[in-house]
Amino acid sequence: xxxxxxxxxxxxxxxxxxxxxxxxxxxxxxxxxxxxxxxxxxxxxxxxxxxxxxxxxxxxxxxxxxxxxxxxxxxxxxxxxxxxxxxxxxxxxxxxxxxxxxxxxxxxxxxxxxxxxxxxxxxxxxxxxxxxxxxxxxxxxxxxxxxxxxxxxxxxxxxxxxxxxxxxxxxxxxxxxxxxxxxxxxxxxxxxxxxxxxxxx
Amino acid sequence: xxxxxxxxxxxxxxxxxxxxxxxxxxxxxxxxxxxxxxxxxxxxxxxxxxxxxxxxxxxxxxxxxxxxxxxxxxxxxxxxxxxxxxxxxxxxxxxxxxxxxxxxxxxxxxxxxxxxxxxxxxxxxxxxxxxxxxxxxxxxxxxxxxxxxxxxxxxxxxxxxxxxxxxxxxxxxxxxxxxxxxxxxxxxxxxxxxxxxxxxxxxxxxxxxxxxxxxxxxxxxxxxxxxxxxxxxxxxxxxxxxxxxxxxxxxxxxxxxxxxxxxxxxxxxxxxxxxxxxxxxxxxxxxxxxxxxxxxxxxxxxxxxxxxxxxxxxxxxxxxxxxxxxxxxxxxxxxxxxxxxxxxxxxxxxxxxxxxxxxxxxxxxxxxxxxxxxxxxxxxxxxxxxxxxxxxxxxxxxxxxxxxxxxxxxxxxxxxxxxxxxxxxxxxxxxxxxxxxxxxxxxxxxxxxxxxxxxxxxxxxxxxxxxxxxxxxxxxxxxxxxxxxxxxxxxxxxxxxxxxxxxxxxxxxxxxxxxxxxxxxxxxxxxxxxxxxxxxxxxxxxxxxxxxxxxxxxxxxxxxxxxxxxxxxxxxxxxxxxxxxxxxxxxxxxxxxxxxxxxxxxxxxxxxxxxxxxxxxxxxxxxxxxxxxxxxxxxxxxxxxxxxxxxxxxxxxxxxxxxxxxxxxxxxxxxxxxxxxxxxxxxxx
Numbered sequence: 001x002x003x004x005x006x007x008x009x010x011x012x013x014x015x016x017x018x019x020x021x022x023x024x025x026x027x028x029x030x031x032x033x034x035x036x037x038x039x040x041x042x043x044x045x046x047x048x049x050x051x052x053x054x055x056x057x058x059x060x061x062x063x064x065x066x067x068x069x070x071x072x073x074x075x076x077x078x079x080x081x082x083x084x085x086x087x088x089x090x091x092x093x094x095x096x097x098x099x100x101x102x103x104x105x106x107x108x109x110x111x112x113x114x115x116x117x118x119x120x121x122x123x124x125x126x127x128x129x130x131x132x133x134x135x136x137x138x139x140x141x142x143x144x145x146x147x148x149x150x151x152x153x154x155x156x157x158x159x160x161x162x163x164x165x166x167x168x169x170x171x172x173x174x175x176x177x178x179x180x181x182x183x184x185x186x187x188x189x190x191x192x193x194x195x196x197x198x199x200x201x
Numbered sequence: 202x203x204x205x206x207x208x209x210x211x212x213x214x215x216x217x218x219x220x221x222x223x224x225x226x227x228x229x230x231x232x233x234x235x236x237x238x239x240x241x242x243x244x245x246x247x248x249x250x251x252x253x254x255x256x257x258x259x260x261x262x263x264x265x266x267x268x269x270x271x272x273x274x275x276x277x278x279x280x281x282x283x284x285x286x287x288x289x290x291x292x293x294x295x296x297x298x299x300x301x302x303x304x305x306x307x308x309x310x311x312x313x314x315x316x317x318x319x320x321x322x323x324x325x326x327x328x329x330x331x332x333x334x335x336x337x338x339x340x341x342x343x344x345x346x347x348x349x350x351x352x353x354x355x356x357x358x359x360x361x362x363x364x365x366x367x368x369x370x371x372x373x374x375x376x377x378x379x380x381x382x383x384x385x386x387x388x389x390x391x392x393x394x395x396x397x398x399x400x401x402x403x404x405x406x407x408x409x410x411x412x413x414x415x416x417x418x419x420x421x422x423x424x425x426x427x428x429x430x431x432x433x434x435x436x437x438x439x440x441x442x443x444x445x446x447x448x449x450x451x452x453x454x455x456x457x458x459x460x461x462x463x464x465x466x467x468x469x470x471x472x473x474x475x476x477x478x479x480x481x482x483x484x485x486x487x488x489x490x491x492x493x494x495x496x497x498x499x500x501x502x503x504x505x506x507x508x509x510x511x512x513x514x515x516x517x518x519x520x521x522x523x524x525x526x527x528x529x530x531x532x533x534x535x536x537x538x539x540x541x542x543x544x545x546x547x548x549x550x551x552x553x554x555x556x557x558x559x560x561x562x563x564x565x566x567x568x569x570x571x572x573x574x575x576x577x578x579x580x581x582x583x584x585x586x587x588x589x590x591x592x593x594x595x596x597x598x599x600x601x602x603x604x605x606x607x608x609x610x611x612x613x614x615x616x617x618x619x620x621x622x623x624x625x626x627x628x629x630x631x632x633x634x635x636x637x638x639x640x641x642x643x644x645x646x647x648x649x650x651x652x653x654x655x656x657x658x659x660x661x662x663x664x665x666x667x668x669x670x671x672x673x674x675x676x677x678x679x680x681x682x683x684x685x686x687x688x689x690x691x692x693x694x695x696x697x698x699x700x701x702x703x704x705x706x707x708x709x710x711x712x713x714x715x716x717x718x719x720x721x722x723x724x725x726x727x728x729x730x731x732x733x734x735x736x737x738x739x740x741x742x743x744x745x746x747x748x749x750x751x752x753x754x755x756x757x758x759x760x761x762x763x764x765x766x767x768x769x770x771x772x773x774x775x776x777x778x779x780x781x782x783x784x785x786x787x788x789x790x791x792x793x794x795x796x797x798x799x800x801x802x803x804x805x806x807x808x809x810x811x812x813x814x815x816x817x818x819x820x821x822x823x824x825x826x827x828x829x830x831x832x833x834x835x836x837x838x839x840x841x842x843x844x845x846x847x848x849x850x851x852x853x854x855x856x857x858x859x860x861x862x863x864x865x866x867x868x869x870x871x872x873x874x875x876x877x878x879x880x881x882x883x884x885x886x
Contacts, residue, residue, distance in 0.1 A: 019447030059344075059352045095349045130447055132277045132310055149448060158273070159283035161342045161352050189448055191421035195350050196278035196307045 019130035022188040026138070026146040029125045031087070031118040034103040039085070039116050042144070048082040048179055050172060051138040052114070052152075053089060053131040053197060055096025056106050060160070060194035061134050064152065065110045069165040070135070073152065073172050074113040080180050086114040089126030091200035096134065097121065123199040133194035139175045139185070147185045148175040149192075156193030234355035239264040239345045243357040244320075244371040249364035252329045256366070257375050260284065260341060260357070262319040268347045269316045272302035274419050274457075276426045277310035279350065282321060282343035287358075289335055291328030298322040298382045301460055301469030302417055307348075311426040313417055314346075320378045333363040383458045386470040391789055392455045394476055395781040395845070399424065399443040399455070401472075402789060405463070413462035414441050416472070420457075422450025433782065440782060452476065489648050492640040493655045499634030500659020506804065509626045511691040511698075515589065516618055516664065518684050528671065534615045535668025539661035541619020543654065549623070550641065550653035553852075569627070569802035570838045572709040575702050576718045576761045581625070582699035583722040587729040589692035619661065625698075626660070635871055639851040705801040706762075708836050714762035721757030728753040779833035781841055791862040793828040793885060798846060798856040800835040805871060806855040813873035822882045828859075861885050 020026060026049075030040035041049065052070070054061050064070040077084045088103070090096035098106065103117045120126050129138060129149075139148035153168035175185045232243040239262055246257040262270055262282070271279040286294040299321065302313040325337065338358030344350045390403035401416055414432045418424045428444035441459075456473045504513055516538070569575055637656065641649035667673055699722065707715045728750030735746040779796060787794050797814060799806040813819060823830055833842045835854050846856060849868065857869035859881055869881055 021448075057349070059350060127309065156280070158281045159285075159342065160280055161354070162283065162285075189422070189450055191450075193280065194278060195346075196310050196312065198348065199309060201308050 020128075020138070020146055020149065022146050022149055024146060025144055026140040027128050029128065031120055031125060033116040033118050034100040034107075036100065037116075039118060041085075041140070044083045045144055046142050048077075048080070048142055048176065049140040050077055050082055050084045050176070051129070051140070052084065052086045053126060053134050053136040054086050055088065055090050055134040055195060055198060056098070056110075057095045058134045058195035063161065064135060064165065065112070067165045069168075069170070070152070071111055071113065072166075073170060076173050076176055078113050080176055082176055084114045084116075086112070086117045087120055087125065087131075088117065089120040089123045089131060090198040091121055091123065094198035094200075095195075096198055121200070123197070126197055126199065131192075131197050133192040134197060135194055136192040136197070137172050139172060139179070141179055147179060148172065148188055150187075150190030151192050151194075154190070156191060160193065232357050232359045234341075234357050236345075236353045236355060238268065238351050239270070239343075239353060241341055241343075241355055241357060243339065243359050244375060245359065245361070246368070246372045246375045247366035248369060249362045249367050250325075250327050250335065251363070251365050252327055252331070254327050254366065256325045256327070256361075257322060257379060258325055258337075259320045259322045259371075259375050259378060260339065262315070262321070262343065264317055264319075264345055266317060268345050269305050269312075269314045270319055270343050270345055271312065271314040272417070273297070273299045274313060274417065274421070276305075276312035276314075278307070279312050279314065279346060280344055281314075282341060284321065284323065285340040286323070286325075287338045287340070288325065289331060289337075291331055292335070292337070293326045295324040295326075298324070298379070300378055300381045301383055301458055301467065304415065306427075309427060313426075320375075322375065322379055322382065331363065335361040335363065337361065381467075381469060383469040383471040386459065386472055390472065390474070392474060392476060393785045393789055394445075395785050395848075398781050398841075399445060399476075400782060400785045401441040401443060401455070401459070402438065402786065403441075403459075404438050405461070410464045411439060411461050412465070413460075414439065415460045416441060416443060416457055417460065418455075418457040420450075420452060422446050422448065423452045423455065440786065442782065489640070489651070492637045492648070492652050496634065496637035496641070496652045496655035497659040499637055500656040501662060503626055503634070503656075503660050504663055506626065509622055511589075511694045512585070512618070512622050512625055513664075514691055515688055516622070517667070518688065531668050531671055533612065535665045537612045537615040538619045538664050538668075539658070541616035542623055542661040543619075543657040544616075545620045545623040546653045546657035546660075547650065549627075550649060554649055569705065569800070570709075570836065572706055572714070572762045575706045575709065575802065576721070578625070579699045579702045579706070579718055579722055580725050580757060582695045582702065584725050584729060585625075586692040586695035586699070587726050589688050589695065591730070591733045623657075623660070635851055635853060635856065638853055639846075639849075701804075702802070705836065708801050710762045717760040718762070721760040724753040724757045777830055777832050779831045779842065779845075781845065784831065787829055787831075788860065793826065793862050794831055794858075794860040794866075795823065795828050795882070796831045796833060796858040796860065796866070798833045798835060798842065798851075798854045798858075800854050802836060803854045809855060809857075809871075809873040813875045813878045816875050818875060819878055819882065822879060826882065826885070828882065828885070859885055 026041065028041050030038055033039045050073075056062065056065070061070075074084050076082075088096060088098065090098075100119075103119075106112070107114065107117060118125075133151075135152050137148070137150065137152050138146060141147050148171060150171060152172050153165065153170045155163045155165050155168035171187050171190055174187060178185050234241045242261045242263075244259045244261055250256045260282075264270060271281045273281045275281055281299075282297070284297060288294060300315075300319070303316060305312045305314050305316060327335075336358065337360075338356060340356050341354070343353050345353055386403065388404045390401065392402070393400050405411060411432070411434070415430055416424070418426075423446055425444040425446050430444075431442040433440045433442070454473060454475050457471075459470045459472050461468045461470070503509060569578075634656070637652055641652035703715060703719060706718060731746045731750050735743050738746075784794065784796070797806075797810075799810065801807070822828075833839075833845065835842050835846075843852075846852060846854070849856060849858065855871055857871075857873065858866040859869060860866040867881065867885070870877065
């Protein structure tokens with residue numbers, strides 16, 4: 001009877017949603033990384049996880065890497081034992097789509113420190129999280145609960161290209177420090193800024 | 202002669218050089234900048250400026266065809282241009298006067314900006330005294346985008362001369378663009394937030410031909426940029442329906458630009474007004490402890506609800522019989538029954554949480570929005586009635602169908618009776634349950650499991666107590682013939698429930714499908730009767746009947762309607778049907794509203810309607826006090842109603858809201874009486 005009931009309930013499922021809510025469970029996913037290995041979010045339970053949507057040719061992303069802002073955020077994450085997942089949702093043929101070898105080369109040439117660079121060429125994970133821009137950042141705590149989503153810092157908006165990013169208020173660093181200290185995350189949501197994610201059309 | 206000519210030529214050249222040096226022609230030469238993908242030109246309405254004057258200047262962006270640059274709020278991605286003016290001391294530049302933007306969709310996102318070209322205006326104010334000439338320059342950063350974005354940077358400058366303003370070839374162009382910079386909206390407008398929808402209502406006299414309207418928000422976190430905006434017209438009043446942002450930030454104002462297409466001509470207006478506080482998501486929630494207590498009380502009361510009562514009264518009969526046996530065994534049965542109840546509640550809660558997490562707007566009783574479930578329950582209720590009426594021993598050969606037979610002592614039977622009791626309870630919401638379930642489902646996690654556990658414990662408590670103290674039943678007569686009679690009597694409430702479910706079904710699907718389900722119910726009855734008739738027969742005959750009966754039941758399952766038919770002629774389209782839009786406009790007119798959330802499958806709702814809501818006295822008071830009655834019928838799936846319920850911390854019906862002319866609504870109790878309702882209605886104003 002119970003099985004029957006579950007079957008009945010399952011009949012009503014039709015998943016259409018495309019966003020995540022801070023302080024609720026982050027949706028699970030599994031993607032291939034730049035070494036061809038399958039990486040799933042659930043395997044990092046017990047660790048805080050940062051998701052970074054990227055597109056290396058996007059001028060916004062380029063500035064964050066050129067100034068060392070992204071790397072210094074990754075550095076803080078590494079020191080705290082936080083898992084950093086860089087996700088590329090660019091569809092083949094669009095800006096930011098790279099082959100695994102190129103992705104690894106970008107990691108080393110930019111001295112980036114992600115734990116994995118993941119490929120989401122169909123855009124399913126990006127759309128599930130409502131990732132709109134590159135960069136677009138998410139911080140998930142060790143219980144798998146989303147604690148922050150939005151921009152990496154408050155430098156977005158008019159005049160971004162002239163701003164000194166190292167002076168900006170880095171929301172991701174703040175969130176990581178607060179989670180590490182067992183505090184509630186003070187800025188839970190911010191407006192993401194950057195280039196549009198180049199989803200498959 | 203020849204020499205003179207040369208001299209004259211030199212003189213002419215000198216004159217030209219003089220003119221070039223001192224006239225605007227030369228000063229315009231640096232006002233143009235080209236990056237390859239786009240160019241910028243600095244335009245001015247006059248090359249002369251006097252003291253304490255305002256000069257309109259503009260940066261004209263020309264982009265390659267198909268490329269765009271962004272508005273102040275770029276939408277989902279991108280960035281608007283930045284202009285940094287370098288002016289002589291005393292001069293001041295305004296912020297950019299952005300002309301009305303256009304939508305530039307980048308599937309699945311939405312951005313706001315200007316395609317192919319843009320003219321961004323700035324007003325420059327001069328001081329009283331300044332020295333001649335006036336050198337102004339601007340450093341510009343902008344993005345030129347198509348599918349990719351290229352950051353651009355450039356500087357333009359210009360020299361102005363002190364003197365009265367003189368029009369030039371750009372004056373009219375700049376003035377024309379200035380007229381498209383959004384101005385404050387001239388007519389009354391208001392905004393209200395209802396659930397996930399924001400309604401922008403405005404009047405626009407004399408222009409009934411608004412063919413298009415779009416609101417460009419200035420700030421992030423209020424409105425979903427990519428969602429369609431629906432425009433509805435009523436004479437001179439319009440209502441634009443906006444969807445809330447997927448990720449919301451606290452915003453107190455609705456600020457942005459409204460674009461209208463009036464008689465085919467685009468108009469842009471600036472809007473800025475506070476969001477109506479009292480309708481801004483009045484999420485009413487209770488503490489976890491209150492939730493647990495409510496769930497527990499609700500669980501106890503659920504036992505007395507008409508859908509559950511017959512099943513449980515039969516369960517009591519089996520207790521009476523078992524109370525003759527060992528005390529220990531009886532206690533075990535009580536525990537196992539409770540385990541069945543709790544397991545089912547937890548399974549249902551886990552599924553509900555899972556479904557809500559995947560975005561389904563569902564709640565308690567939601568399963569009855571599916572005609573498939575309603576039909577299966579009809580079969581179940583008819584079947585239970587037949588079992589009550591007859592003498593069928595549904596042994597192990599036929600599965601543990603929540604066996605309710607006296608001599609059945611199997612523990613599994615107690616477990617499945619618990620499961621069955623919860624399933625038949627699903628159409629009922631007892632008092633106290635609404636807020637508790639709302640808390641459980643709207644904030645999923647550990648606490649929702651705790652609340653469902655409390656509900657299950659409350660539900661099974663009477664049986665646990667009886668199983669520990671069977672002497673409480675000693676006042677009842679000894680087991681005997683009367684139990685058989687009582688069991689048969691209890692078949693009738695079961696069949697009545699089936700009839701009621703058939704009525705529910707009739708408002709979900711067409712008559713033909715209802716008839717098919719009734720036929721299926723008849724086949725089930727026939728199958729069960731055959732099983733009963735042959736239970737003492739030779740094994741071959743018994744097996745044949747079993748196969749035949751199973752065939753009948755499978756056939757009856759095949760008859761089930763799968764989806765609801767939205768074109769069903771029975772579909773209610775009542776005048777007082779709730780819609781967020783209707784409520785919003787009534788609220789903005791400061792009308793008092795009584796809002797009834799109901800569903801055909803909700804017995805509590807129907808009882809309340811019969812004993813209170815539909816009474817003549819109540820109708821009279823509603824009429825006299827001019828309270829508008831709205832009915833939100835949740836018999837079928839309806840995300841609008843589901844989200845409205847959610848904003849009051851509920852996931853199920855009934856819910857009664859009484860809105861005064863201003864301020865938050867009163868939430869009425871879930872069990873209404875005529876007097877109680879009249880008290881509320883008379884007090885409201």
